[in-house]
Amino acid sequence: MSMDTQQISDLAREIRIQILHTIKGAGMGHIGGDFSVTDILATLFGSVLNVDPKDPNKSDRDRIILSKGHAAVALYSTLASCGFFPVEDLKTFAKPLSNLNGHPNRNKVPGVESNTGPLGHGFPIAVGTAIGAQLAKNGSRSFVIMGDGELQEGSNWEAAMFAGHRKLTNLIAVIDRNGFQQGSPTSKTNELDPLDKKFESFGWEVRVVDGHDYVALHKALIDPQTKPRVVIAQTTKGKGVDFMEGKAEWHHKVPTTEQYEAALMQLGKQ
Amino acid sequence: MSEKLEEFDNRIIFAKTLITLANEDSKIVVVCNDSVGSSNLTEFRDLFPDRLIDVGIAEQNMVGVAAGLANAGFTPFVCAAAPFLTGRALEQIKADVVYTRTNVKLCGMSPGIAYGELGPTHHSIEDIAWMRALDSLPIVLPADEAQTAEAVRWAANMVGPVFMRIGRYKVPSVSQGQSPAFIPNKAMRIIDGSDITIIATGTLVSRAVVAAAELKAEGISARVINLSTVSPLDTVEILAAAKETKAIITAEESVTRGGVGGAIAEFVVQNHPVPMKLIGIDSFAPTGSTTFLLEHFGLTADSIVSSARELLKHGK
Numbered sequence: 029m030s031m032d033t034q035q036i037s038d039l040a041r042e043i044r045i046q047i048l049h050t051i052k053g054a055g056m057g058h059i060g061g062d063f064s065v066t067d068i069l070a071t072l073f074g075s076v077l078n079v080d081p082k083d084p085n086k087s088d089r090d091r092i093i094l095s096k097g098h099a100a101v102a103l104y105s106t107l108a109s110c111g112f113f114p115v116e117d118l119k120t121f122a123k124p125l126s127n128l129n130g131h132p133n134r135n136k137v138p139g140v141e142s143n144t145g146p147l148g149h150g151f152p153i154a155v156g157t158a159i160g161a162q163l164a165k166n167g168s169r170s171f172v173i174m175g176d177g178e179l180q181e182g183s184n185w186e187a188a189m190f191a192g193h194r195k196l197t198n199l200i201a202v203i204d205r206n207g208f209q210q211g212s213p214t215s216k217t218n219e220l221d222p223l224d225k226k227f228e229s230f231g232w233e234v235r236v237v238d239g240h241d242y243v244a245l246h247k248a249l250i251d252p253q254t255k256p257r258v259v260i261a262q263t264t265k266g267k268g269v270d271f272m273e274g275k276a277e278w279h280h281k282v283p284t285t286e287q288y289e290a291a292l293m294q295l296g297k298q
Numbered sequence: 299m300s301e302k303l304e305e306f307d308n309r310i311i312f313a314k315t316l317i318t319l320a321n322e323d324s325k326i327v328v329v330c331n332d333s334v335g336s337s338n339l340t341e342f343r344d345l346f347p348d349r350l351i352d353v354g355i356a357e358q359n360m361v362g363v364a365a366g367l368a369n370a371g372f373t374p375f376v377c378a379a380a381p382f383l384t385g386r387a388l389e390q391i392k393a394d395v396v397y398t399r400t401n402v403k404l405c406g407m408s409p410g411i412a413y414g415e416l417g418p419t420h421h422s423i424e425d426i427a428w429m430r431a432l433d434s435l436p437i438v439l440p441a442d443e444a445q446t447a448e449a450v451r452w453a454a455n456m457v458g459p460v461f462m463r464i465g466r467y468k469v470p471s472v473s474q475g476q477s478p479a480f481i482p483n484k485a486m487r488i489i490d491g492s493d494i495t496i497i498a499t500g501t502l503v504s505r506a507v508v509a510a511a512e513l514k515a516e517g518i519s520a521r522v523i524n525l526s527t528v529s530p531l532d533t534v535e536i537l538a539a540a541k542e543t544k545a546i547i548t549a550e551e552s553v554t555r556g557g558v559g560g561a562i563a564e565f566v567v568q569n570h571p572v573p574m575k576l577i578g579i580d581s582f583a584p585t586g587s588t589t590f591l592l593e594h595f596g597l598t599a600d601s602i603v604s605s606a607r608e609l610l611k612h613g614k
Binding site for chain 1: 327351353354356358359360361362363364365366367368369370371372389390393394397398399400
């Protein structure tokens, strides 16, 4: 899809509303991280990725791996909003025997590339898909979306080192830098900064952008590369609903009916 | 049995077979962890430099990269020392390969106590138990050259994950020209017998054959089964052993708890209980060569023979 900024904005709003409905309906989900990653997903699916909802396994597709698998509802809402499966299916999220598990399953959900959930898994896989695309010479690009807290897993740095060594110009890592991990700020738990210098020293090009600015995100995701690129997307956990924004407790809190209605109002639809 | 049979390092036929397969199929790639030498892959690298991806000493990345290559349409053979492949990257094996059902071939090189004096950190005696716990992961333990070649070819042609052990400790041929030497999902009955059954894997198969000959001299008819596929278990052959012979001995170069012996005992106890003896490794090894340690843990023909005598005495 090649959406303009307004269309991406509309898509992002639609995704957020689906996230809100889905989590409220299921009584579970990671709403804070879903909202922080929404604009990244909307930009990728709306204007960057070469993917086809009607042919989700075509061999030369771009690969998008959501390493922060706990944001499954954001991915499901994006895939449904983009036509990979019916929006109606979102109502089954987390219900017994649903295809939509708390973490995504490639063999059950069109558009999912790998069964993520344990953190630090998506990055090595994206390095593998990027190397595979180079061997196949099919022009496919690989994108991995990680949470920032997730970068505390050592496997990511194995992948970062190897991608830098291989100078993978068809790989982009996007960090959803919302500053929080499950219970507290990343800076209080295990400091990640200077994140840019860490990646630079591993042979990466670093772009730091506002993770809710579609134009900045789009440019960082499509500019030509001479080495692997990390896009450190500065985001706000719970983005879009003022009483959730920047609050650690909204990592996986479920809104009450009043909060749900207030959130819907803010997201622009009754 | 004093005549010494010619013995083979299965890594050599493994590497040769991979090269043959790679010539036939451009999708075959190798992923390794600084293990080109120990996996005997130098020739493969020279022939297909782009198709050997050496991630360095980084097993989690190695398995993740392999899962990504499979997603991209390739058939990666991950070649790494078995203890580090299965121990360090266990969660990647579980989530990225087995749960995601990616077409990754996990080749645990130099398994069991092949690294002798290097000690328990380098021994891979838990791998079978760990891999067995994963849902629907085929586990293949070729016992000799012919089985290794055929099992590798089978793995390349089937779609889905596989774990196989590729031994470095030299073993004689047990297939003896039998064709096919390896049948997937099938236990190979290599000697028939009616008193007792010895179910052996990998390095222990040739020792079971020697034991059967010694037992025969004592008037005991021992059946020998080469269990080259541990998962899925050939329950037909094992049930026949339980019904047609009086007792079962299992023999493996790994821990029996959760290992091959554990797998067979789980089935036998629920379907046709008979007396059993599980021969394997029960603890971290002391210092010693592989040959020494095989003796130390009773992974020998003599040990199988004495176990058979004991079981049959009890069985009377």
